[in-house]
Amino acid sequence: MTLAAKLTGPGWWRAALSLPIGFLFGAGLVTGVRALQGIEPAIDGEAITTTSLLVVPMAFLMGIGCFDYWFRWGSGAPTVPEDHSGHGARTWHDYFRVNTDHKVIGIQYIVTTFVFFILGGLMAMVVRAELAAPGSQLVDANTYNGLFSVHASLMIFLFVIPAFSGIANYVIPLMIGAPDMAFPRLNALSYWMLPVAGVMMAASFFAPGGAFATGWTAYAPLSTETPLGQNFFTIGVQFAGASSIATALNFLVTIITMRAPGLTFFRMPLLVWANFTTSLLVVIATPFIAGSQFFVLLDRALGMNFFNEGNGGDVLMYQHVFWFYSHPAVYIMMLPGFGIVSEIVSTHARKPVFGYRMMAFSLMAIVLLGFTVWAHHMFVSGMATWLRVPMMLTTMLIAVPTGIKIFSWLATLWRGVIHLRTPLLFALGFITMFVLGGISGIMLAVIPVVVHVSDTYFVVAHIHYVLFGGSVFTIFAGIYHWFPKMTGRMYNERLGKIHFWLSFVFFNLTFGPMHLVGIDGMPRRVADYAEQFATLNAVISVSSFFFGLSFLVFLFNMIMSWRRGSQADANPWRAHTLEWQVSSPPPLFNFDRIPTVVGGPYEYGVPGAVHGTFEERPEKIAPQRGERVGATTP
């Protein structure tokens, strides 16, 4: 291919060319506007950087080829008959370009998110090294603030949320018997916005004044007054948010319009239900964080007064808008994990999910209640006092549907034929850790308790129990469970178990003691601490390093098994759901013929039970009267 062809066709060459063009365009635009408005100086580094943060990523996305088809469509050119050249991976190169295959995008998501997981994890290691002893160890206080802020932002926006999108991207179309997602090109765009957001957040360390240091919550007016690095968060979140809204919309349309014949809503696997409800949360809630960051950006860049108390702004409004997204975001980071655990517990314990319908309804209940609890993050913020007790009550109420799910998993395990493989180990680890995190969550809902422990390490312990012991354990469980399907190879079971036990033990040794120092009053987000916390912090830091090392076992297992693992069968777990009824890895277009669903997804132990079939004319399609959808009597 000639250089000219490389530079005009979609791909990395054109993307590389588009970066300087985008920069020059943005810099010229902002300088021109400033000159016209008579703002001195016309050439301003901060203004150019802020504009570039918006324009350069768009130029990159155009260069790499995310918009090519739509430009062609919009210009009215005759649409090309789809030749599927942008679909599927024949070599590893295909993973590094705009690809419309949901399986490729799923892998792209998972690998990218784990890269940012490692990056965020390393930052956590530096944080723990700094906290190993009182006083200053490695970094100054400002860098420390930047480290924990970028750590949290990467883990939340670039790991937990998109890692679930990645797993769902791979599995959901297969699970519902669809050849792909409803909007494959939008799906590709959603993926490519993700590395943009991550690189932007990580690059904030190079900004003058250091990385954004306001925590992942970026409370105003602190965030409207900090140096330039804050803009990397404010704008990065917009890209991550747009990516997750587009993916959620795609999931919803796919699940509603592309289910296989016979796959009624109450025959859907619970992972599909979980992503359906999560996507509802994303579509409804995510615009609020976009709004909150728009406000901050407008205040910072254009001198507006959303949070400028002196000119009549309202600082507390930031927290209301922010938490109206960010509390539902907690469920966005947990519901897909609930789905994964339902699949794994049922499959590896060879039992139908106990109370299938209640599992689906409790997901819906969490979605509805999730919008009524946001102000429990603001009990000590000085908000209207009458809001406190209602928020406490709804927060306690939301533990009920979550409790239903916990008991349902336990009842599913009860008298099951339990195969204690790595995915199930992680699922069980999740159940125990999430219950502990849930209990400290209930404590934090109680106003007198939270007034005491607010902004202490108790809160840090709580969120790591629900987000690591909860979400990340389910991500690991899901990766191990679908590894054979995604790669066509088996992972090493022994290494998987070692990984589980190392991470389970050191997870508890790291975050368990944080409850104690938190109740004793050690504040979070401070680089130094009082002498009395020294012993426990040393224990926490040492454990955290081993905890970090345990991830290397996982990494080694994944890389070696992907390259040299033994061939996996189509259905190594003898699961019933549709993704296991095609080869591992699945064919290019998932199915030769769309399967027909004739029964529930989890009829393990029921003789002759079938979920989906590829027969031309199966005898029964519609649900029969009194059909046992996941019902079970122990």
Added chain:
Amino acid sequence: MESAALPAGAAPAHEAEHEHHGPPEANRSSRVDPQLLGMLLFIISEIMLFAAFFTAYFFIRVVLDAPWPAEGDQLPIETGIANSFILFSSSGTMHWALESARRGNRLGLKLGLLTTLLLGATFLGVQINEYVFLSFGPADSAQGTIFYGLTGLHGAHVAVGLLLLSFATVRAFRGHFSREEHRGVEVPGIYWHFVDIAWVFVFSSLYLLSSQGIL
């Protein structure tokens, strides 16, 4: 079950075949058109984005009980009313364009889209002109911030709507769309109606519900 459950494509002998034929036709499990559903869900997201800005409005105006507009500021109510009629009539011409497409009336489709584009662009132009001559700026007061924030957000949506409609217009003039296939008009049209309805709320809460307003 096992034999029936394995598709032919799993066997290596059929892999070459896979390269040639496309994906199997997906089952349609809902009567709703996917593009239409996608647009409706996107509009839910957009409504929530407006809701975030209206939350800011609520906190400044209701919780902090700020005067509206800020003291000494003037809102151009008359121009605003005239401009609103321009925008609302564009919803009518949009509907005309879509109905023409449904009936196979190409001339009506083209004229309808062109008029809609023109009316929308006029609205945006008047709005920008208003910004130039307003007595207050976005940085002067919290009220000004909210005013520019909400009208600016709406203006950005008008601009996106115009972009989508210009796609549809170009395609209409280049001979696309028919009695059967006109989603490319229908879907941006829905977005356009949403932008108009959003203006009802923005206009009423910023202009009409003010100390100089008529409500």
